[in-house]
Structures are given as C-alpha cells and as structure tokens.
Amino acid sequence: MQTFLVSANCFNVQDTLxxxxxxxxKQIDANTFHVFSQNKFAxxxxxxxxxxxxxxxxxxxxxxxDLQTDYQSKVDRISAMSPIMQKAVQCGxxxxxxxxxxxxxxxxxxxxxxxxxxxxxxxxxxLCNALGEPTPYGRAFPTVQAMANxxxxxxxxxxxxxxxxxxxxxxxKLLTFPLEELRNLPTDEARKQLLTLPGVxxxxxxxILLFGMHRGDVFPVDTWLKKVYHxxxxxxxxxxxxxxFFCNLFxxxxxxxxxxxxxxxxxxxxxx
DNA sequence: GGACAGGTGCGGT
DNA sequence: ACCGCACCTGTC
Numbered sequence: 001m002q003t004f005l006v007s008a009n010c011f012n013v014q015d016t017l018x019x020x021x022x023x024x025x026k027q028i029d030a031n032t033f034h035v036f037s038q039n040k041f042a043x044x045x046x047x048x049x050x051x052x053x054x055x056x057x058x059x060x061x062x063x064x065x066d067l068q069t070d071y072q073s074k075v076d077r078i079s080a081m082s083p084i085m086q087k088a089v090q091c092g093x094x095x096x097x098x099x100x101x102x103x104x105x106x107x108x109x110x111x112x113x114x115x116x117x118x119x120x121x122x123x124x125x126x127l128c129n130a131l132g133e134p135t136p137y138g139r140a141f142p143t144v145q146a147m148a149n150x151x152x153x154x155x156x157x158x159x160x161x162x163x164x165x166x167x168x169x170x171x172x173k174l175l176t177f178p179l180e181e182l183r184n185l186p187t188d189e190a191r192k193q194l195l196t197l198p199g200v201x202x203x204x205x206x207x208i209l210l211f212g213m214h215r216g217d218v219f220p221v222d223t224w225l226k227k228v229y230h231x232x233x234x235x236x237x238x239x240x241x242x243x244x245f246f247c248n249l250f251x252x253x254x255x256x257x258x259x260x261x262x263x264x265x266x267x268x269x270x271x272x
Numbered sequence: 273g274g275a276c277a278g279g280t281g282c283g284g285t
Numbered sequence: 286a287c288c289g290c291a292c293c294t295g296t297c
Contacts, residue, residue, distance in 0.1 A: 112278090114280070115279085116277070156293095159293085160293085161294055162291090163292090163293080164293095199279095200280085201279060201280045201281080202279085204279075222279075223279085240287080
C-alpha cells in the first residue's frame, strides 16, 4: 500500500463518512477509518492538519474523495446565504461529496429506503460477504451478474425485508440496462431512467445521481430534510415539492447543501 | 407487547 | 396529479 497526505482544509474524515452518503466504512479508533468502494480499500486517518490515506489505489481514492475540487469557495458562498446555512456549514464543513461506484449506489440506496443507517450497513456487509469476490482486504461489492443470479430468498436471508424482490429485479434489469450511459444525459433525463428501476423512487434516484454520478444539482429529501425544512424554512410547500424548492434555492450546489443540512439535523436535531 | 422510524409501490380517487 | 396505506426489521 502507498501512503500519502492531503490537506485537511474542508476535508474531515468523520464528517465525510457520517453524513449518510456511504455505508461501507468502519471506524477503527477515534481518528482511523477503513473505507471500501467497489473492490478497493483505503485506510484513512484524520491528523491535526492533514488527512493520511493508505491504499493500493491512490488515484481512485483522490477522485473518490473529490480532492481536486475547491470546497473553500463553496463553503464561503453557502455560509453567506442565511444564518441556518452558516450553522449547517460550520457543523459539516469537512464534508466532501464522494465519487462512488454507480452500480453500488443503486443497490445500497434501494436497501436504504425506509431503513436506518445501522441496519443498512449490516445488510450491505452481508451482501458483500456472501456474493462479493475476495480481495486482499475484504470482499468486493458484488457484480450485477452475481446479484442477478442470487435467488430472492437470498435477499430475504440477509435481512433486506420487503426490498428483497426489488434487489433481485433491479439486478436482472441492470444486466441489459445502460446504467453507465446515463452519465451522458441531463440530470432530469437520467433521473427519469433511474425511476424505472424497482425500488428506486424520487429520493433514492437523487442519492444515486448525487453520490454515483456526482450531479450537484439534486436535493434528496428524506425525513431529516423534512424536519429541517419545517424548523428553518417556513415557506408553505408540500412535502412532495421540497426537493424542487431546495434545488431552486441552492442551484448547482444543492446536493452539497443537502449534506450540510442532513448532517446538521442528525447531529443537533431540534436543539439547533 | 405495542408504537415508531424509515421511502416506495400500488390502488383508489 | 394527489392521497392513504402496506410493506420488514430493529429498537425503545
């Protein structure tokens, strides 16, 4: 493995991993995390003024952690928008929007629907351990082929609940679905295509677009964002219109703003 | 034991 | 287009 240091300016490991965008990571001690993506692995350490990354795939993880993007200017601009955004950014200004594997995002966020983070992590871990190829550091995320071949009872057995058939059906559909080609489409068109996959609704589609395709112009609305809205953005919108409301408000950095607000709400709840 | 948290699909309007 | 409900599991 190679080890390298990167600036900790607007990059905090814990903020980035705990804001709901990734499920395959493990905290080892106060400052150390193991991160899995696709079939790749990294050990990530928070140091006082830097982040240390150890991996066999440095280029992959530089891109994964979005290290080429200037977050300081985004942080400055978003903080200036309103008092609530200033607080949210102050709470989570170390968040990076990860560049994750697109196929992995589809399945992980189908599992995430109507579910909690702890349980999602358990289900994804069982999925990888059962169907993923071995690597020197643990199991890879399974291939679409492996997931399509698994019987629906397998997905029940790993605790997926009623999402079992969504996972099986989407895996089979992805055998011929041009998922990677969605990158060439405008966000609205790509979302429309994602919504045809079983188990993918508006919220899950937005998460796939944001974390798997790096589309900053989406705003996934879950129960936490509804709470944020009703606590800080009294504007009389119905829940189904909240995503459009926030997208209009935040523009190209809507997804990043969503992460700041999600993390803030989960961290401080109604005390914020 | 029973309530609740957590998005999507579906049937009804 | 919108509403109300069922769905599975873990936790309190």
